[in-house]
Amino acid sequence: MSIHHHLSDTTLGAFTAGTLIETISLVVASHISICPDCRKRQDQLENIGGIQLQFAEPEGMSSDALQKAMIKLGKQELTPVFSPADTSPLSSSSGTALSFGNPEVPKPLRAYIPDRLEDVEWKPIAPGIKYFAMEGLKTANGTLSLLKIAPGVNIPEHGHQGIELTQVLKGSFRDEIGRFGVGDIADFDSDIKHQPIADTNEACICLIATEAPLKFTGLLPRLVQYFSVM
Amino acid sequence: MSKQRQFGLESREKKLPDFSMLLLSVGQNQDKAAFADIFQHFAPRIKSYMLKLGSIDDVAEELAQQTLLKVWRKAQLFDPEKAAASTWIFRIARNIRIDALRKQKHFFDDDYDLEGIADEQENAENKVSREQKSLNVTLALSALPKDQTRIIRLSFYDGLSHSEIANQLEIPLGTVKSRIRLAFGHLRKSTHLESGEMA
Numbered sequence A: 001m002s003i004h005h006h007l008s009d010t011t012l013g014a015f016t017a018g019t020l021i022e023t024i025s026l027v028v029a030s031h032i033s034i035c036p037d038c039r040k041r042q043d044q045l046e047n048i049g050g051i052q053l054q055f056a057e058p059e060g061m062s063s064d065a066l067q068k069a070m071i072k073l074g075k076q077e078l079t080p081v082f083s084p085a086d087t088s089p090l091s092s093s094s095g096t097a098l099s100f101g102n103p104e105v106p107k108p109l110r111a112y113i114p115d116r117l118e119d120v121e122w123k124p125i126a127p128g129i130k131y132f133a134m135e136g137l138k139t140a141n142g143t144l145s146l147l148k149i150a151p152g153v154n155i156p157e158h159g160h161q162g163i164e165l166t167q168v169l170k171g172s173f174r175d176e177i178g179r180f181g182v183g184d185i186a187d188f189d190s191d192i193k194h195q196p197i198a199d200t201n202e203a204c205i206c207l208i209a210t211e212a213p214l215k216f217t218g219l220l221p222r223l224v225q226y227f228s229v230m
Numbered sequence B: 001m002s003k004q005r006q007f008g009l010e011s012r013e014k015k016l017p018d019f020s021m022l023l024l025s026v027g028q029n030q031d032k033a034a035f036a037d038i039f040q041h042f043a044p045r046i047k048s049y050m051l052k053l054g055s056i057d058d059v060a061e062e063l064a065q066q067t068l069l070k071v072w073r074k075a076q077l078f079d080p081e082k083a084a085a086s087t088w089i090f091r092i093a094r095n096i097r098i099d100a101l102r103k104q105k106h107f108f109d110d111d112y113d114l115e116g117i118a119d120e121q122e123n124a125e126n127k128v129s130r131e132q133k134s135l136n137v138t139l140a141l142s143a144l145p146k147d148q149t150r151i152i153r154l155s156f157y158d159g160l161s162h163s164e165i166a167n168q169l170e171i172p173l174g175t176v177k178s179r180i181r182l183a184f185g186h187l188r189k190s191t192h193l194e195s196g197e198m199a
Ligand SMILES: [Zn+2]
Pocket: A003, A005, A006, A007, A031, A035, A037, A038, A039
């Protein structure tokens, strides 16, 4: 898989600082789990976080804080170091192996959708567009949709407030900005208006998170919105 | 004039112990004295980090305790070739902060230091220790224009979202984002130069 579209500095920075809402964070994490480039940039940003912490103004702890901690040390169960044999690429279910390479469903998503995309039970919501409801995530401040878009079908033109992230899991789409294939992430800021279209003979499966509800017009978009917040 | 003197960091640097060595010793020997040194420096700073998100004093102190205990439990996983000690501790504190104060899932892989980050550009010849890299970034940070460092601080340390920063500084959200982009651009350039990596 070669990835051509990456996370913006601002999105990656906000993710690293831990200030994004849950739905956006999930899509960011999904991209990072398959993108060594963004992983490396995240690493550099965490470095900045560490420096901020190391040189921060201290806030007084209570006088017996260290003593309290020292008493607890003996009772802590130490996290063991796994041997390299435990973390072979095959043992991705062990929870520790990173899934660089080519998993169909990036690791952070596996708690919410089936491991294989062919096992997803889609609900049609409009001609050419199917939807899968992901459960167990906070969607109060945004939306999250897993969509399957038939070849040649486009999502109606829309603009947004805040961030919109689209991670392509299968197939590809094209819009005014460019072409997005498997692994690519479209990281759009507010005031961009676009109209993505699935542009090959394969359906495009993509995960879309928005920070605030999309500003659609028309019936279909309202349906998409309705399902997204369910 | 050395760069360190130029940015006024020399004295600050001198006073600080080598946290990577201390953390290694905690991991390898369950060294309680080394842990105490790490605690004394980081616990009060993690407490202030937790306080910024509006947690009350007791909670912030408790979360600082939890963070340091996690440092103790996970110290065996620390690898100084993969992260500076401050980066590693920041990750733990940040994840606890998201879980406890934002009450949401964080999606960071807690143990990913084990796997490390595929860093093809980093061959044996130009390998610079993570602590050295971290110092390079510190120098680069201190050389940024004030309006950029302020925003980086509000974002990474005070934990404010970009729109919260915009509100607090009474500037447009777009300005916050462009300053962040500028700052990261500068940092990337200067740290690549410092460590001999290609951009
Ligand atoms: Zn990327």
